[in-house]
Amino acid sequence: MQAADLPDNEAQRLMALHALQVLDTPIDDAFERITQLAQALFDVPIALVSLVDHERQWFKSHSGLEICETSREVSFCAHAIAHDAPLIIENTLNDERFADNPLVTSPPHIRFYAGYPLRPADDLPVGTLSLIDSQPRHFSQRERHLLQTLANQVEELLRQHQMRQLLAQTTRRYEALLNESATGIIRIDCTGQVLGINHFAQTMLGYSDHEVVGQNVSILTPAAISSRHNSFISNYLEGGEPKVIGRGREVEARHKAGHMIPVHLAINAIHNEQGEVVEFLGILTNLTEVYAATERMHKEQSLLKVLHQGITDYQALMSGEQLWTFLMEALRELTDSDYTLIGEVLPTDTTNALKIHAITDLSWSDESRHLMEQLRSGNMVLTNPNSLLGRVYAYGDVIITDNVSQHSKRGGFPPGHPKLDNYLGVPIFSGNNLIGMYAIANSKQPLNQALLDWLQPFTDTCALLINLYRQMAEREQVTRDLAAARDQAETANKAKSEFLSSMSHELRTPLNAIIGFAQLLAKGRRDPLSSKQQRQVGQIEKSGQHLLSLINEVLDLARIEAGHMTLSMEPILIENVLDDACSTLEANIDAAGITLTRAHLSSPWQVIADYTRTKQVLLNLLSNAIKYNREHGTIHIGIEQLGDELRIGITDSGCGIAPARHHELFEPFNRLDAEYGTIEGTGIGLAITRELVERMQGRIGVESQPGQGATFWFTLPITEQAIAPGQLSSEPGNSDSESGQVSYQLLYIEDNPTNQRLMEDIIDDFDKVQLQTVASAELGLDIMRHSPPDLVLMDIHLPGMSGYQALDAVQQDPKLQHLKVIALSANAMKRDQQYGLAAGFADYLTKPIDIEKLTATLNRFLKLAPGEES
Structure with missing residues (x-):
């Protein structure tokens, strides 16, 4: 036995079969009459309407055969479906496909089979009209044509069955829509008479079915428009512009009790096959709950608006x-x-x-x-x-x-x-x-x-506002107390600033002599020191410089805390700052036997920062890396881009820091117990460093583990702005010398004898500079008027007339206005320097004297040629 092949369009064919909704349906007389007619017309014992399903063939009509289905595997009809063509087998025993088929070897002992495909929709074969005989027989061309005609009738019956099924479903849906819908539905004829009303509409409007059906629909409309309702329908039927029909709108429907109900009304015209309007269908949606919800929403919005305005505008409302x-x-x-x-x-x-x-x-x-x-x-x-x-x-x-x-x-x-x-x-x-x-x-x-x-939210808001109202007097008193405390703090801060300024002056004055004379002794060429004396003098200068750095750090921290630290933010090349800082500490690094390495820069990175303060940050971090490193250790400077920031890391090979103490590193005066060791410091360097970095819009942190060294890193914002040309310029040169001038007169006004002697020893190395020293501004002014010098160095704190008063006298005297006056003071705070330059000093030098800076200043103002100071 050979089972039929599956057709290529099997999936589509099965969909067409199932769409007929005929499988497993009851006996249908119309199909029965067709198969009985086929039996009589062709004189065969069996005539079938066979439908081939996925795994079976099912008989819609099976005249002469008791069973109603077989497996698809033994089906003759499946072969007709596979080839989509009539199948005629005049003797099954002579056909190898069917000779051993159970339907041939066993009852009903098929010897003859004729099947014509049924294609009721989309030309897809879903089954056959089949003739079966237990004796072989010849099937003529005329018989074939008759079988096709009968098959066409079966196809029409299948189509009609499908249409009845679809119509029944549509009817059921319509009835469900009309009777079970949660929306009011009313059928109206062309004269306005009510043909039907569903249960929902009856309940909504308070009527029973018999009270409305047969009445004019105007009984359901407001009295104001009921008399005109029929004209709306006639106007539409005459081709007028529709106002409600075919459109939805919100209207009012009249309840049986007389009150109005808000509804959304949509009226649709129902047409017959000729396109004529035969009735209207009105759909009513009850908006009572929607309107109530809208009203509640408006109330809620009003309440929320009151609460919001009462809270947010409290100050304005209370003040008014x-x-x-x-x-x-x-x-x-x-x-x-x-x-x-x-x-x-x-x-x-x-x-x-x-x-x-x-x-x-x-x-x-x-x-x-x-x-x-x-x-x-x-x-x-x-x-x-x-x-x-x-x-x-x-x-x-x-x-x-x-x-x-x-x-x-x-x-x-x-x-x-x-x-x-x-x-x-x-x-x-x-x-x-x-x-x-x-x-x-x-x-x-x-x-x-x-x-x-x-109203509970309103009540709660009133409670809040009453409490706030009660706190007003207390707050006003607190405000007054805060104002008094602020004034006291400002007074204390002013006193602190004055104390720091005074301390700076009083400490820098003796340091001026200590560091200055130490530098002179170390540089002395006329009376050179022995090696031992050089070491001793170097120690004096080193200790003096250390004390000076401690003073500077305390003053820096005080300025930051007081908010007086000013920054000059501009585009700078980070490589230039690194070169500057590394050059400054080169001698310290060599002396400590430390190897310094720097990451290769892939591009000339620019950041927005203050050059001087960035250098100060690098010097602080590098100095710590030197101080807290191991013997013959290493320092590596790494640079990498993190988004729109540049990260600079200073990694040392020191003993490392426990993570639990990282947060203490940036606390002022906290040295993590290093104060008990041999390494000097105040413990405020990192605190200043953090403040400087954060004020330059950067971040700072540390990564360290005990025994693994430490990496202190900070970030600065990257910029692509052009570098100002002035940033790359050097100090004005001293090439513009006046070789013809034999000597220069330098007047030094200083009341401290030690500082006078220090200046004399410094100027002693300038061959073409003659120094004249006086102890008061008054005497200095007399000398200026009778024998004007080429340059004036003047202390600020002088007995009698101060340096500022003397400067004012010089500026007011037409004969002295041309003189350049340089301030040399122990008042070294930033505001002191800014004030001095603003007052009119040509330059502002601080004590202790930096001999190299003093030399460069004298070269600039006296225009000394190179070598003339020696």
Whole structure:
């Protein structure tokens, strides 16, 4: 036996079969008559309408055969489906495909088979009309044609069956839509008569079916338009512009009881096959809950608006004394009330009293008007606990009544008092404390628990605002106290600044002599020192410089804390700063036997920073890496880009730091117990470094583990701005010398004898500079007037006339205005230098004297040729 092959379009064929909805349906007389006719017409014992399913063949009609289906594997019809063509087998025993088929070798012992494909839709074969005989026979061409004709009739029956099924489904859907829909549906004929109304519409409008069907639909419309309703239909039928038909709109429908119900109405015209309007279908959606929800939403929005404005505009409302009036009017609108009040509860020795902050005007006479003014101003409080108000503010009770005149606690109203119908009094609690109340009267809304619950956010907001109001006086007092504390802090800060300035001056004056003479002794060429003396002098200078650096760090920290640290933010090349810092510490690195390496820069990175302060950051971190390194250790400077930042890391090979103590590193004066060791320092270098980095919009941090060294890193913002040309320029040269001048006169005004001798020893190395020293500004001015010098060096703190007063005298004297006066002072704070330059000093040098800087300054102002200072 050979089973039939599956056709290429098997999936589509099965879909077409199932769409007929005919499988496993009851016996149908029309199909039975076709197969009986086929039996008689062809004189065969069996005639079938066979439908080939996925794994079976099912017989819609099986005249002469008791079974109603077989497996597809033994099906003859499956072969006709596979080839999509008529299948005629005149003797099955002579056909190897069927000779051993169970239907051939066993009952019904098929010897003859003729099957014609059935294609009721999309030309897809779903089955066959089949003829079966137990004897072989010849099948003529005429018989073939007759079989095709009968098959066409079966196809039509299948199509009609499908249409009946679809129509039945449509009918069921329509009936469900009409009768079970949660929307009102009304059928109307072309004269406006109601043909049908579904249950939902009956319930919505209060009618029964027999009360509406047969009546004109105008009974369901508002009286204002019921008389014109029929004209709407006739106008549409005559081709007029539709107003409702074919469009949706919100209208009102009339309930049987007479009240109106908001609905959304959509009317559709139903046409027959000729395109004529035969009836109308009205769809009504009840909008009652939607309208109610919208109203609730508007109320909620109004409430939220009040709460939001009361909180966010509290300061403005309170400053304008409008807060309580605003809340009172909002409460009146929210509750549709004629009268409202809001008050604050004031505890007394006996019972609570009520201070009214806002109240609707209830005055009806001059006397009552005066009383209202007293209540509003807060000059009068209410104390009677046994009144409608008193029960609320004295005991915290909620009072609700719809009949004020009959309430036991109403009290008496004087003649002329406005009539009060209903009343609601609500206490305002903050925790367990009764702090206020509000009341409404003559409300258009029902006064009940639902209203109280809805007003709860308003009540809570009033509690918050009363607490804020109570805190106003306290806050004002705190503000006054803070102002006094601020003034005291500013005074203390000023005193601290003056102390630091004084300390700086007093410490720098002796350091000037210590460092200056040490430098002179070390550089002396006329009386050179021995090696031992050189070491001793070097130690003196080193200790002096260390003390000077400690002073500078303390002053830097003080300036940062006081907010007086100014930065000059500009594009700088990070490589230039690194070169500068490494060059400055080159001798220290060599002396410590440390190997310094730097990462190769892939590009000339530019950052936005203060050049001097960036160098200071690098010097601080590199100095620490030198001090806390191991013997013959290493330092590596790494640079990498992190987004829009440049990260500079200083990695040493020292003993490392425990992560638990990393946060202590940047605390001022915290040296992590290093103060007990041999390494010198104040413990504020990293604190200053962090402040400088953060003020330059950077970040700083540390990565370290004990025994693995440490990496201190910081970031600066990257920029692509052009580098200012002036950044690359050097100090003005000294090439513009006047070789013809024999000598220069330098006047030095200084009252300290030690500093005088130091300056004399320094100038002694300048062959073409003659120094004249005086101890007061007055004497210096006399010398300037009688024998003007080429340059003046002047201390600021002098006996009698100060340096600034002397400078002013020089600037006011036309004969002396050309003189260049350089300040040389122990006042070394940044503001001192800025003030000095602004006052008119040509330059501002600080003590202790930096001999190299002094030399460069003298070269610049006296225009000495190279070598003339030696």
